[in-house]
Amino acid sequence: MRIGELATKTGVSVRALRYYEEQGLLAATRSSGGQRHYLDDAVDRVYLIQMLYAAGLSSRTILDLLPCVDAKVNTPQSRAMLRAERDRIDRQITQLRQARERLDEVIALSESPANGCTRSDTDAARA
Amino acid sequence: MRIGELATKTGVSVRALRYYEEQGLLAATRSSGGQRHYLDDAVDRVYLIQMLYAAGLSSRTILDLLPCVDAKVNTPQSRAMLRAERDRIDRQITQLRQARERLDEVIALSESPANGCTRSDTDAARA
DNA sequence: CTCGCCTCTCACGTCAACGTCAGGTTTTAC
């Protein structure tokens, strides 16, 4: 498939796909006219890349991790890297949970009837 | 206290503190010579700001939320905003957990004895 | 009073992951 189709299938922009290739994250063959062609599994690869981006990893880190995910590389170093990133994500989740708890406290306070919240207020906000 | 002390106490740079003030997140009184002075509770305020930044909120969103946290504002709109941000954090946590699971799978594979991992490899990586 | 450190206000630099526009080529549909 060509880049436009991959873009619509994955919901990622054409520009982003070209950027992924530039970063070495996504390979493509070229037609005689120079257009990129992708295999079907490129869709999953793009999803994976997006997932890792969403987890706060940088292009560089993803580039380092992908060979491990592809199971092409399996060294003590690569496993250490994998664990390091997993731990980083764990710490980030912990931070997010703390922020969430803090927000929940504020929400509980602001919604407690003792604090000026009327039934109609709540209902209006829900609408 | 002055800005340098607040910076060392919170671990945040002086530049960042000035930026927070510029964004309306952190108030300070001024000495006759124009220097910023902070009360002790500014430390907690900075921690809170940092927590919300870490949760992926923008300066603008934090600016909107702080009056709610201070319980100075309590409208249906403000409560809706609080819930919206909490839900956004929840979704982000979910995404992070998915990424973490994915990484865990890869780690499990790379560490399975069937995949070329020897005991010494693991021990070396742990050191 | 002066030395040294802290602080002040501009104001430009940075970095990542793209967005966007320009100008030209390839592919597809008819």
Next chain:
DNA sequence: GTAAAACCTGACGTTGACGTGAGAGGCGAG
């Protein structure tokens, strides 16, 4: 064969949360 749609390669723009000087002024110790 031709027009439209999709694609190509640069290359500059964007955004947020600061970093990093430059040059000038404030402030406590001796």
